[in-house]
Amino acid sequence: FTGGLTVRATIDNEMQPIAANALRRELEQYDRGRGVWRGTRKTLPPEALTSEENWRAALADLRVPRDIDLENQWYPAVVLEVGASDARIGIEGVEEDADGHWIPAEDVTWARKLKVNEETGGTSLGPRAQVAGDLVDVGDVVLVRRMTSDDSGEFIRWTLRQVPEVQGAFVAMDVDTGRVIAMQGGFSYQSSVFNRATQAKRQPGSSFKPFVYASALDSGYTPATIVVDAPIEINTPQGVWRPKNASNKYYGPTPLRTGIEQSRNLMTVRLAQEVGMDTVGSYAERFGVYEDLAPVLANALGSQETTLYQMVSAYAMFANGGERVQPTLVDRVQDRYGRTVYRHDQRICNDCNLTDLPEGQAPRVISNRERVMDPVTAYQLTSMMKGVVERGTARRSVDLGVPTAGKTGTTNDAKDVWFVGFTNNIVAGCYIGYDQPRSLGSGASGGGMCGPVFQRFMSQAVQKYGGGAFKVPDQCVFINIDRFTGARLSDDASGPNVVAECFRQGEEPVFGITFDGGFAMGADLPLVDERATSSRQVTTSTGRKATVGPKATFGTLSSGGLY
Template identity: 40%
Template structure:
């Protein structure tokens, strides 16, 4: 008996020795050349960059893997417990591998194998970290051995909480979700702190096979897997019976983020992405987890898009109907034939349809969703045939003058819900060929508040506000006049409007500029030169002041870098961008202070450190934790003064006059203080309107991408100005009117609006003209300056308005 016991003990000892030797051999063989597990100590996963609008709403996300990193201390216990129950309940007790779990898995797999069920694994969370971070996903015995060795090493180098932090932030959970925080947002539109037991259990159910448990495609499988996790949590005593019952009894309700929760501003977002990549590189943008607060105001952006789009559509309709997309004859199955037609880009809310029948008063259509509709005759009246050479065909009397059966067209619902005998009414639509841009800038800070770079980003990603360089035409003239005002001229100075001939050099023809009207007006005030946009006066003034001076001002305002010293440049023959020109106008209304335009207010790294801030002013008394009883903060304005405030205000007043009586007068019926200038280049290739309120500068450009005439009768006043007007009406109509700020040095004197001389009794057209100290007409009696209270405005008094 004793000898038998000795034999058994010896045998067991030998087995242990052989086992240890075999283990050492395996460890030595597979432990060589493994990846350095110590890199996980300082590992930081790829995190997406998120860009927010001014109101905090999400604008865009940039990432190779969409992930929001959450430190372990910020992960709720409920979420941690759900994953431990589902993946590794002994996580806090094993050394990297779980012998008990392996034994359980072996016994389970014997049963599953004999019954034909799927085999189960026994990988711990630490092993999954080793596999996901340091090894490939190959299924092999070699890889499992290496995984186990690395798991032991990782457990020695990292704390349990750090291992769990890496796992929960790195793991892929389907639906484009990397990490638990992104998954919570994508599936439930919630932060981790707001998840219920049901929702946390569902996320914990995903690691094994996220696509198989996608709740949108396989709701029943997703619910069954969730319930299994809830059962494990109850078994592990991590939740109560009541919580488990409530969770399993509830439906698995997912909630995708609504489009309204995002700010739609593709042109703006792309410019932000470009700027971030330029500053920090693509690696930081797509992996660095930057948090960006942009300058965009969503309400302004929405009105900007609507105003620009409406203006382009109205212009397009004025120039006639270019015909249907194609004609498909009279097929047996209208809808099937229509489904084969490629959809034009940027359809948005517009629909593809085919004409199936018509009468003398309406057109019957089949829409691409299978519904039927009607187009009343009055919605076809605009569609006169476009004839090359800027001509239109005869007026529309019948639907057949426009359409034929089988025509594939684009239609737009007139009013959602308005029906005729249960059939929805539509209007005929065509995609404009014309393009344009609109930009809104805070005149005092340079913050870009809205940006529309074209009719549709889907149709064309080319940003016409930032990237398109075009001739500004007459929109540049104010800077010629500013150079004069800053060098001794006044708004009442007289300039000769008469024929002007420029010798351009040997062998070159003489240049004879002319006014748009083809007329000459003799001696006229500088104010009239701006208000009526007189070319001859502008060229003569530029010659008098000197194009070198004009070129310097153009550079100081950021319009042109090096404007050629040629008189034709005074009429806006150089090329610039809408952003640069609008920014220059902003510097007029802000009193002549230099601004730097920006789309970004602040950038923080993923640790919350501010690495960029547009507003660099220091404010020592702006700490909110000591707000009580502290003095009024004093923010030093260190912006460069590029022209005198008085010269700037004189130009504001003159441009307000352009809106009241000049080329921008179609805007004056808004009844709020606005100023601005139209711009139209030769042959109407480009049209502009740049204007401002006391605090906002808004620029509009309209033209074809491949330059061609917009039409003989089309100008900045007819194309661009209505877009500016619609936008300003949308954002300012319900706000109190704010007058333009008057510098204390300015004197306002009553003068004749046409002659610039002191107003006399009986003069019908009288304005308050702005003069610098010592330049007001001698003998003026009634004067106001910026230090005195202005007379209350009415429709017969005020800056640039008539008495």
């Protein structure tokens, strides 16, 4: 239509199916853990089942997903016969055996059938299936795949599958160029064409916190700065807001590093109050996470919606040292004569025009991109997010064998779970949630659900693209600190509590100052746990025994309702 233009896409054909199946595997695993059978909700009429020719023709006309190859290819099938324990199926594109293809009873015991009341539209769950007939009836259209042995690949049986109700997205891109090497916008394109990577607006939750910390680090704070982790109450038009940590515990004065590693909500709110939400908003907008961030403290915890595509491209700027990245799905466009009419990467490479280079010398690429963050701030954040992977909220699910940084995110009631992470050359992110947001359950978390998706993809990406140490800016001066207290340690200190922290050259860090975000507190109020002090018995002046409570503190005195 355009005179022979050639468009070169950025997607890596080797990595795309890996990304698709990494996400699909987690979605299906969660769905089967729920134990609810929905099937395809399509059926064939009895007249279509009279012959093999008829049911194959009827099956071919149905719109059911045929683009899923999780573990093995998924096929549409129709239930032809329901026996005492098994069900015989006819499978599209698969020849009939002499004995037929069967779904055995042992394949259905994980599920209960979801029944829909046609009059009210309500749903109810039946008992746990014992035989195939508890889930399927004659004429039901289902999806099936071959179950094979992990060791030999030998066929075991046909097994029922279904498209999960829960959805999600995955994006991976080059941290220097923004080239998208893999993108998966849901479980199956033929099931739903909605691209959740670019179109779904979701709450990023704690995965937004690095932008709060970035604004603080650029405002004079350091990874060793102490912020109070203690209860907060904020009056809002909707009532009193009392943010909490996921653990429902408070940990007192804590360094910034530990705050991001353990994803402490109260520290983040206090820090956002200290820095100012207008400043935090300007950072989020500069990185392209939002066009306009509302300056309310709840948004410091990622309550305003954005897309996975925007979050991953923003994290790429942490990974590359703070230079702007413009994500793209198109590398280059050439006309029919081979002339380039569009090229995404605008960096300068004079050496690339040379016919040869001295042995061992790589082409020198000159970056002319806008700097959106100080390189020291970018490295400090990267170092802190390495702690998230090494000992924080992602430690159980992410281990690539190369330096890796990232941040988990879990929203209120676990309606959305996130993980966005990066090596020195590839950044990738995942979110999982229902299209109509509702809780994923009390056990759902970004590290537990999206961490494995990232791990499966990036373990293959590291083999192909490699990975190395993050570049340290020349302006970094390293000082050992205690990551629990923020105290300065000697140069030869060692142990699990010791972290070599990067500080800006020429800026002598001041240790021991504590920030509380302006939320004033009595000096003797407990910062960590409310501990009940036992009552005691005393002897009065008359010789009698009396029970008295603990010694009163400022927090127990009343102002008589004056304030």
